[in-house]
Amino acid sequence: MAAPLDDRALVAAAQGGDRGALDQLFRRHYDRVHAVCRRITGNEADAADAAQEAMIAMVRGLARFDGRASFGTWAYRIATNASLDELRRRRRRPVVAGRDRSGDEGHHEPHEPVDPAAGMRIDQLSDRMAIDAALAALPEDFRVPVVLRDVADLDYAEIAAVLDIPVGTVKSRIARGRGMLATTISRADGNHTATSHRPTTAD
Amino acid sequence: MHDDSLHPHHELASAYLDGDLAEVERAQVHASPELTELVASFRTLRSGVADVAPPAASQRDAAIAAALAEFDTLQAAPGADDATATGQATTHIAPVLSLAARRKRMYTFISAAAAVLLVGVVGMSVLKNAGSGDDESAAVTSSKDFSAESNSAGAPAEVTGDRVASTIGSIGGDQVVTVALQIDDPAGLAALPLPAADADGGTQEATADSMSVEPGASDTLGTTETMLAPTASYFRPAMACLGPNQVFLADIIYQGTLAIAVRDTVTGVTTAIDDNCTVLATAP
Numbered sequence: 001m002a003a004p005l006d007d008r009a010l011v012a013a014a015q016g017g018d019r020g021a022l023d024q025l026f027r028r029h030y031d032r033v034h035a036v037c038r039r040i041t042g043n044e045a046d047a048a049d050a051a052q053e054a055m056i057a058m059v060r061g062l063a064r065f066d067g068r069a070s071f072g073t074w075a076y077r078i079a080t081n082a083s084l085d086e087l088r089r090r091r092r093r094p095v096v097a098g099r100d101r102s103g104d105e106g107h108h109e110p111h112e113p114v115d116p117a118a119g120m121r122i123d124q125l126s127d128r129m130a131i132d133a134a135l136a137a138l139p140e141d142f143r144v145p146v147v148l149r150d151v152a153d154l155d156y157a158e159i160a161a162v163l164d165i166p167v168g169t170v171k172s173r174i175a176r177g178r179g180m181l182a183t184t185i186s187r188a189d190g191n192h193t194a195t196s197h198r199p200t201t202a203d
Numbered sequence: 204m205h206d207d208s209l210h211p212h213h214e215l216a217s218a219y220l221d222g223d224l225a226e227v228e229r230a231q232v233h234a235s236p237e238l239t240e241l242v243a244s245f246r247t248l249r250s251g252v253a254d255v256a257p258p259a260a261s262q263r264d265a266a267i268a269a270a271l272a273e274f275d276t277l278q279a280a281p282g283a284d285d286a287t288a289t290g291q292a293t294t295h296i297a298p299v300l301s302l303a304a305r306r307k308r309m310y311t312f313i314s315a316a317a318a319v320l321l322v323g324v325v326g327m328s329v330l331k332n333a334g335s336g337d338d339e340s341a342a343v344t345s346s347k348d349f350s351a352e353s354n355s356a357g358a359p360a361e362v363t364g365d366r367v368a369s370t371i372g373s374i375g376g377d378q379v380v381t382v383a384l385q386i387d388d389p390a391g392l393a394a395l396p397l398p399a400a401d402a403d404g405g406t407q408e409a410t411a412d413s414m415s416v417e418p419g420a421s422d423t424l425g426t427t428e429t430m431l432a433p434t435a436s437y438f439r440p441a442m443a444c445l446g447p448n449q450v451f452l453a454d455i456i457y458q459g460t461l462a463i464a465v466r467d468t469v470t471g472v473t474t475a476i477d478d479n480c481t482v483l484a485t486a487p
Contacts, residue, residue, distance in 0.1 A: 027263075
């Protein structure tokens with residue numbers, strides 16, 4: 001069985017018109033692209049839109065991709081821009097009462113069958129929602145570098161290239177962002193704990 | 204939440220987590236319980252941020268299908284192969300055509316443009332003439348007038364049955380448009396070519412084909428085509444004035460007077476004759 005082609009070979013094949021190579025490349029990277037979009041936009045619906053826009057933008061820009069950066073770095077840069085565009089569109093979009101785009105977990109949960117692992121999933125869901133909330137509260141300038149570091153696994157130099165800011169700025173924004181996230185989540189945990197243990201009238 | 208000041212411990216713990224510290228600084232972190240706890244906290248946080256629920260397979264498939272459809276579209280576009288092969292932006296590259304093909308294409312284009320222009324000019328003139336009434340020049344005559352003059356001139360039966368030819372065909376149903384050449388001197392008269400049918404020794408009868416004026420002919424002669432009024436039936440009274448050896452060449456407006464140009468096939472003399480059989484000009 002032949003070893004799978006690396007990204008560079010797949011990109012070259014796709015640039016030469018090989019549809020199958022492009023399909024393979026996209027399947028390899030889609031989940032990570034989606035994750036970046038999910039963390040930057042903060043909800044599933046916008047993430048799906050942004051991820052699809054990003055994939056289409058990659059096709060349109062494929063001929064110009066020169067391979068100096070890795071395909072992943074290039075793809076996450078496009079995904080980041082698509083997500084930020086989606087956020088800007090969202091800000092201009094009127095909010096329809098009764099609908100929210102707060103996330104897939106909330107939408108899909110009622111349709112999921114009840115099973116023994118449900119309790120564990122609820123814990124995971126709770127953690128994810130807490131992270132979502134903390135990330136949503138984080139200013140964009142800090143959120144995006146943190147997401148590119150922790151989700152896309154880009155190094156400081158790559159993030160600096162994606163965001164077109166100095167490496168030192170990337171480093172400090174990630175540190176600040178993590179600090180703010182930690183503070184927000186610890187406060188939320190404290191409130192949650194306080195609420196959970198608050199005596200009720202029944203007690 | 205907007206307390207975004209950079210705490211030195213945050214910077215150290217964050218850089219430690221990312222493997223961006225020198226050995227001395229790493230030792231500093233290891234020696235500090237507070238920093239070690241902060242690193243652990245950031246590590247948990249990083250796991251949480253990276254823990255994104257995977258997208259549904261259908262969503263993944265739909266996104267990739269949309270992207271591949273875009274790929275197919277770009278590949279189908281002209282010049283896509285060249286662009287992708289050279290790693291350049293996709294641009295439309297004109298196909299290579301032979302010089303003959305280019306010329307043929309150019310002539311076709313010029314012919315089409317000339318036809319459109321002619322139709323436009325004639326159409327505008329029709330509208331102008333239809334709306335101007337008494338202000339029309341001598342060249343514009345209603346069919347009724349021509350019929351009356353024809354009757355008074357006693358046109359031959361074979362001529363009265365002919366309708367005046369139109370170079371562009373009928374406009375608006377039964378209306379027929381006649382195009383006349385504006386000629387102001389004998390030289391222009393002499394330069395008129397014989398109608399094709401006559402040149403071939405064919406009939407001299409005024410038929411639609413023989414009286415049609417080629418748009419190019421007016422260019423060659425340096426004359427101006429003037430459109431006569433749309434007529435239901437245009438009998439050319441001057442046709443009754445033709446001599447035995449004379450053939451009809453064209454409807455003309457000679458120095459502002461509606462006339463016909465005829466040529467004597469024996470002498471080669473070309474004459475402009477108006478509807479009253481008056482010879483307006485003669486050219487050898």
